[in-house]
Amino acid sequence: MTAAPARAWRLVLERIERDLLEGRFVPGDRLPPERELAAQLGVGRSSVREALRVLEVMGLIRTGTGSGPSSGAIIVATPQGGMSALLRLQVAAHGFPLDDVVRTRLVLESAVVTALAADPDRSTVDARVIVDAMDAGDLTPAEFLALDAQLHLALAEASGNVVIAAMMAGLRTSIESYVLAGAARIPEWDVTSARLRHEHRALLDIIDAGDSVRAGALIHDHISGYYAEAGLARELTPEE
CATH class of the missing domain: 1.20.120.530 (GntR ligand-binding domain-like)
Structure with a gap:
């Protein structure tokens, strides 16, 4: 059962925050792909994308397209x-x-x-x-x-x-x-x-x-x- 859309993107933020606090992610790490995060948390990929947009505005990640070393969502921590x-x-x-x-x-x-x-x-x-x-x-x-x-x-x-x-x-x-x-x-x-x-x-x-x-x-x-x-x-x- 997936989370309600209005709250689903918050679940993604809470998961990433917890991973940062517990040291599973550090600046320079790449977040899991949207599909993987969505499956792990039981939310839609649109909710994952919404959470990533919030994190980017907050200066915690940068996102890039393609398949190279700068692709995906990378934790940068620029407060x-x-x-x-x-x-x-x-x-x-x-x-x-x-x-x-x-x-x-x-x-x-x-x-x-x-x-x-x-x-x-x-x-x-x-x-x-x-x-x-x-x-x-x-x-x-x-x-x-x-x-x-x-x-x-x-x-x-x-x-x-x-x-x-x-x-x-x-x-x-x-x-x-x-x-x-x-x-x-x-x-x-x-x-x-x-x-x-x-x-x-x-x-x-x-x-x-x-x-x-x-x-x-x-x-x-x-x-x-x-x-x-x-x-x-x-x-x-x-x-x-």
Whole structure:
């Protein structure tokens, strides 16, 4: 007897989750063919395909056609893609208020720069390359903000915490359109972008000096100040 179609695809997800937790699958492994999964779980192949589409959107697998080494459903575990998709949809549907997204960014990025400043083996080399690229005089606001997102993500990745890096990438991606729209409301973008570049360099210098307290305070003012100036969220106090 096959499972009810409305729930059948969930059985596939639960089976794959259990196999991952118990170590039967690891990144790089190929999932069994659709026909085999369907037979094992007593569901239709359409339910298996639906489950695989969900897993692909979540960033847990990639799928390929044909019969070569890249064919089939392969576990890749790329959480940034799935996190970005989830957060983008929740923000678009007003499930996550923008103010809460900003507060979460403050918590995560404060943790990132504090940890980096305290780490004697820290490296801000990649971040400085991006800061240098932001000095180009012909950048549009969209190009500048894309580099800005790369900079903040580079710091998260430098901290070594892959969960924070994935969450930050997802949060920033989820509000890309809001951030760009906010830039259009800033009357003197050249002045604002110059200030942001100055704050970026100051932040990296403070991190390299090992001053965790000042790094945390500056990243808070940097993020909350921009969102307030762009009219995206109310100005947040240090306690928030």
